[in-house]
Amino acid sequence: MEDQTVCRVVDAQSGELVEFDDSMNVDDSRFYALPSWNSDDGYDLLESFTGKLYSPLARTELRRVLSGGRGVFRKFKDVIKTYPEVERQWHFFKDARMNVRIDDWYNNLRESWGLEKIESSVCDAKDETDELIQDDFEFCEYNPACDADCTTLEIESMAVEFADEFDGELASAFLEAFKRQSDYVSFEKKRGILCRSHSGDFSGCILYSFCPLNAKSTVLMTDFFVPQNYRGLGIGKELLSRCIALLKNCGIQRFLLLNSIFPKFLEPLLVRFGFEKVGSGFVLNLLGVN
Known part of the structure; x- marks a missing residue:
């Protein structure tokens, strides 16, 4: 379908795609035309993917x-090649949309043959995101001796984000308030x-400490970072999930978050994990988490 330089049809007898020629009688009992696809469809696909993409950069x-x-399709491919994780999302998204088009086309044929429709073969986007996280990233417990520099550099990079958002x-x-919280x-x-890509790049972290320092069952989230070029891949969700599991295993009962500096878009994620809004912050009662 994407290759618009050659017209192909399905040969029902061989079960293969064959190049169309004038001797073929398309749409009879043997040869069937593929669903239509043109440059407008391709552009709509690029636009839809970009609109759903969470990675800000x-x-x-x-x-x-x-x-x-001009040159939209080539330039689009050039950009996503610089973001390997986004490129993988793109290929999944494109394949899923193309499969939907194929499934609809095939089900229309089945109806014309008096057969029942078949279920869609498209996978759940959530499953693909989870697979990407498991395959492309490594998660480990934070080691201050090895990892402190990563978090320090990420705090410094926040200066650019704050400068873009505020005057x-x-x-x-x-930025100063953010540093003081950390x-x-x-x-x-x-x-x-802490999360790293398989190439060793820092890809995010979630850190906490006892609060107060002599506490036994209450901790405060001090840092929660995902670098801009890794956002939108589900890393933050995975970090939070793993951190909660770690806290439960350690016998921690309460997980606090002061919401004065953390971005507002984190709130829905916190609520999904069971955090309750208390004043300007959030509290998770780990005794009530399954």
């Missing part, structure tokens, strides 16, 4: 490509989960 670049005029002194004020305790007193 990749999404911004792809939107620029889509509004740039001048206000951006500096938010500096509640020194890195060697923090625990948590």
Whole structure:
């Protein structure tokens, strides 16, 4: 379907795609035309994928490509090649949409033959995201001796994000507040989960410490990062899930989060995991988590 340079049809006798020629009588008992597909369909596919993409850096670049005029398809491929995880999402998304088109086409044929429709062969997007996380990333417990530099650099990178969102002194004020929240305790007193790509790149972390420091069953989230080029892949959700499991295994009863600096888009994720809004923050009662 995507190859528009050659017209092919399905040969029902051999079960293969064959190149069309004028001697064929399409749509009789042997040869069947494939579903139509043109450049407009392709552009709509690119636009739909970009609109659903959560990775902010990749999404911004792809939107620029889509509004740039000529060479859209080539430029789109060039951009996603620089984001391997996004490229994998794209291929899954494209294949799923194409499969839907094929399934609809085949079911229409089955109806014309007096047969029942078959169920869609499209996989759940959630399953594909979970598979990507498991296959492409490694999760381990935070080791302050080896990992403190990663989190320090990520805090510094937040300066760019705050500068993009706020003006001048206000951006500096938010960054300072963010640092103070992280500096509640020194890195060697923090625990948590860290994520790296298989190539060793830092891809996110979630850290906590006892609060107060002499507490036995209550911890405070001090850091929760996913670098911009790894966002939208489900890493944050996986980090939070693994952290909660770790806390339960350690006998922790309450997990606190001060919401003064953390972004608002985290709230739905926290609620899904059972956090309750308390004042300006959130509390998870781990005794009530299955």
